[in-house]
Amino acid sequence: MSRRERRAEARSRAKAGVAIPERGVFDKFLGLAGDFDTDVASGKVSALRQFLLLHGAVRSWLWLALAVEHDAGLSPFLLAVAAAVISAGFGLSLAPRLAYLGPRLALAGLALQLALTFPLTDNHFFVELLAVLLVTLVGRHPKCDETLVLRGLMWMTALILFHTGLQKVLYGHYVHGDFLAFMVGRGGRFADLFAFAIPADEIARLQSYNPILTDAGPYRVSEPVVTILSNAIYVLEMGLAVLLMWGRTRAVAACTSILLVSVIQLGAREVVFAMLFVNLLLPFLPGPWNRRLLPFFAVAYLWALGAAWGLFPGSELITPTML
Template sequence: MDWARAHDEHDPQRYDALSSFMLLAMVSHCGMLIGRDVELGRMAATVLLPAYVLSAVVGLSARSMRPYCLALSLAMTTWWLVLAWPHFANHLFLEWSVLLFLVLSQRDPELGMKAARWMIVIVLFHSGLQKMVMGQYFNGAFLAFNTATIQNFSDFMGLVLSGDEFARIREMAGKPGTGPYAVSDPLFVVMSNLVWIGEMSLGPLLLFKKTRKFAVAAAIALIVSIELGARELIFGCLFGALLAGFYPRKNALAIWPVLAGIQLLAMFAFHLFPQLRLN
């Protein structure tokens, strides 16, 4: 767990890169609200989004103003959480936490990056633990229910499940009294179990130098595979950026413009091409 205690010469650069990424990430996420939730969407269009855009433009063009822009983004995100509570995507709380770490650690960037890394370890492990305790990943029931009720999952899982099994699940459509959603297809069950096993395993593997590169690559692969069904590009790019902060010896977060660009494209595609069903 060397990154939790040792000096890392790349952390100041990682801090700057993550700060820049977060300023644009909040623009993309907030932009998704418009047209989705009537009341919150109106607030996003008139207050939240203009504030996020102002923070991004000023913070990216004037480094000396970036601390104030991060603070403004944190304040807007706090307000967003209060307004939407408890009906918001859980990665909004992840974004709020990252912004909080960045604001509180402006004089000690290494501390901020260590806090962000610890958070990812905890989030990964707890996410897998929660799925294991729930018990509905063992036989694929949770993914099957999502396949029956969410078109994005249905599009992807239709490539995995056999024709008869897929038709049975889709016909139930999540209606009360339908079931069972347990699936006998071996590949589907393996995929379902790999989700919680991967999350619980990769979190701890990020802690150790010898396993970190593998854990970063495997965690990114896991997120990509999940997003093939969920299509949550805002969350996927956010988690990818935070995972890049683990990569040893190099500032892998230098790829932040690519990730931020994908998020912005997803935001515009959400409004221009709703048939893609991006999140």
């Protein structure tokens, strides 16, 4: 059967509401993300598409606020253009017949932002970019591509979560808690976060080192809590990513991942990214949680915009990283 014939068959099956059978290694691999009938996949992808574009729009206006406030060397005019384009994409995503065009328009805005910020672009932006690239694949004909896109999004999310743990292993700073000790030494929110586990004199010692001096250190503490916590982080990240891909453990792994990401990102004061990644994890749960929670996140984003422009408190929680 040719590819055109397969796609025609897929469209007729979709119209009939029949699940599309998997073929080949690629489909089987993607299928590990779960079985979805086309209505379920369509609902999840549609809600996630609206969320992603809302996130992109808000993040873009926050970037503009940051660039103006900190004189980041980026053109405010071009940032505003990108924000307007992505916002228009979000607007399109709300109209059922035109929703498929929303991500395509937003992609143009994202490309402009990438061009403006590269090679300093923050990793959080790439997560958003890859997710929008995937939802762009949903075409005009409903219930044709949503299963492919949904599985792609779920695999992408699991891979990123897995790698955030694997990279910690590869760099070797988490076995003894050295990275956490280093960050405590830099002061600020990490020092506050670990004040319960590290004695004050140890914190003072870590903060006395100058990190741009050869041989500064040792950035290591003997408190078992720090070592246990440090190792637990990457074990959880990698372990949960694997468990997300197994049907029996998927829902529990998703809930645990959402909790883990929320705690870590709140501690890091990166609430905007926390909302993005939590929404990428919601499709792993049974039920239309992306759709159910969309109003809540919309309110949260309105608050974030207000806080960034000084209208509401809490601006220190929502500074989106840009460069």
